[in-house]
Structure formats: C-alpha cells, structure tokens
Amino acid sequence: MDRSTVRTAHWAALAIVLAWLILGGLIYLGWLWYESIERASLQPYAGQGGELVLPRHADGHFYVSGEVNHASVVFMIDTGATAVSISEEQARQARLPAGREIQIRTANGETRGELVHGVPVRAGHLVWNDTTVVRGLVGLPSQQALLGQSFLRQFDIELREREMVLRPRP
Numbered sequence: 186m187d188r189s190t191v192r193t194a195h196w197a198a199l200a201i202v203l204a205w206l207i208l209g210g211l212i213y214l215g216w217l218w219y220e221s222i223e224r225a226s227l228q229p230y231a232g233q234g235g236e237l238v239l240p241r242h243a244d245g246h247f248y249v250s251g252e253v254n255h256a257s258v259v260f261m262i263d264t265g266a267t268a269v270s271i272s273e274e275q276a277r278q279a280r281l282p283a284g285r286e287i288q289i290r291t292a293n294g295e296t297r298g299e300l301v302h303g304v305p306v307r308a309g310h311l312v313w314n315d316t317t318v319v320r321g322l323v324g325l326p327s328q329q330a331l332l333g334q335s336f337l338r339q340f341d342i343e344l345r346e347r348e349m350v351l352r353p354r355p
Contacts, residue, residue: 229309237309237340237351247349249332251308253318254279258330260308262349264342266333269306270322275330276301281320289321296321306336311351313339 229249232238239247239262247262253271256279260269270289271279276299284299298321306316317335325331343350 231310232350235310235353237311239309239349239351241347241349249309251306251332253306253330254281254304256280257328259328260330260332261325262337263331263333264337266331268300268317268319268333268335269304270298270319270331270333272322272325272327272330273320274327275322276318276320279304281318284318284320287319289319291324293324296323298322306332308332308336308351311340311353 229239249260251260281301284301287300289296289298298319301318304316304318305314313336341352
C-alpha cells in the first residue's frame with residue numbers, strides 16, 4: 186500500500202468513529218429531552234378552583250412535594266393510611282414534639298410510634314393546620330412520607346384514569 190492509501194484509510198476510519206460519536210451524542214441529547222418532558226408531565230399542578238392534580242407515576246402511586254411542620258418531604262398518597270406518617274428522622278427535622286405512644290399496624294407488621302396532633306401539613310398548595318401525624322414510619326426512602334386520611338379527609342378526592350384530584354371543600 187502506498188502512503189496516500191494508508192492516509193485515506195486512516196481518515197475514513199476517523200470519519201466513521203466521529204460519525205458514531207455524533208450519532209451517540211444526538212441519541213443521548215434526545216433521551217435527555219424526552220426525560221425532561223416525562224418528568225414535567227408527572228409534576229402535580231393547581232387546577233381550576235384551587236384543586237391539586239396529581240399525575241399517576243409509572244409505579245401506580247401518586248406523589249406530591251409538601252411539608253410537615255414546615256420541614257420538606259415528598260408525600261406518597263396513601264388513602265388507606267389513617268394518618269400522615271413520617272419517619273423519626275423527619276420528625277426531628279420538623280421539630281415535632283413527643284406524642285402519645287401507639288402501636289402502628291402496617292403491611293410489614295407492627296411497630297411502635299407516636300401520635301402527634303395539631304401539626305401543620307402542606308401538600309402542593311393545599312394546607313391543613315390541624316393534622317394528626319404519626320412518628321415512626323419505616324421502610325420508605327429517607328425524604329418520603331405517607332399522606333394519609335388525617336389530611337386527605339379534609340378534601341374531596343376524585344380518582345381518574347391517570348390522575349388524582351384533591352379539591353378543597355366549600
């Protein structure tokens with residue numbers, strides 16, 4: 186092979202590698218764009234009349250950012266839970282006082298917890314300042330809490346195919 190043929194082969198190989206890198210980069214950027222659209226479509230939003238609309242996530246649950254006693258949490262909606270439930274770590278961050286000791290019955294068995302009354306809770310833009318909260322939740326990620334009936338029963342709930350709507354009562 187002469188030098189020009191070798192040089193041409195090197196440039197052709199470099200062009201092929203470069204084309205694959207550009208294609209891979211474009212696919213990656215497309216995936217990031219798609220993910221951002223998907224993430225945005227799963228964000229809760231305020232609907233007409235002050236309602237809170239929660240899109241259903243791929244795991245079948247509904248999530249919303251909120252606060253317990255002004256400390257940030259991410260709530261998983263649990264219409265079967267009696268009360269808002271948070272971990273001991275979250276209770277410390279929220280500076281919740283000690284409560285009345287109780288037995289907590291969950292799908293994973295029984296454990297001890299504390300019942301605290303009169304706690305301000307916010308889910309999205311909805312607030313209820315006299316919520317009963319259970320300290321002692323275990324088994325969820327550290328910033329996740331359960332939004333149970335001690336908060337939810339203050340609102341009308343409509344379950345649609347792909348979303349849940351919490352509507353303030355008149």
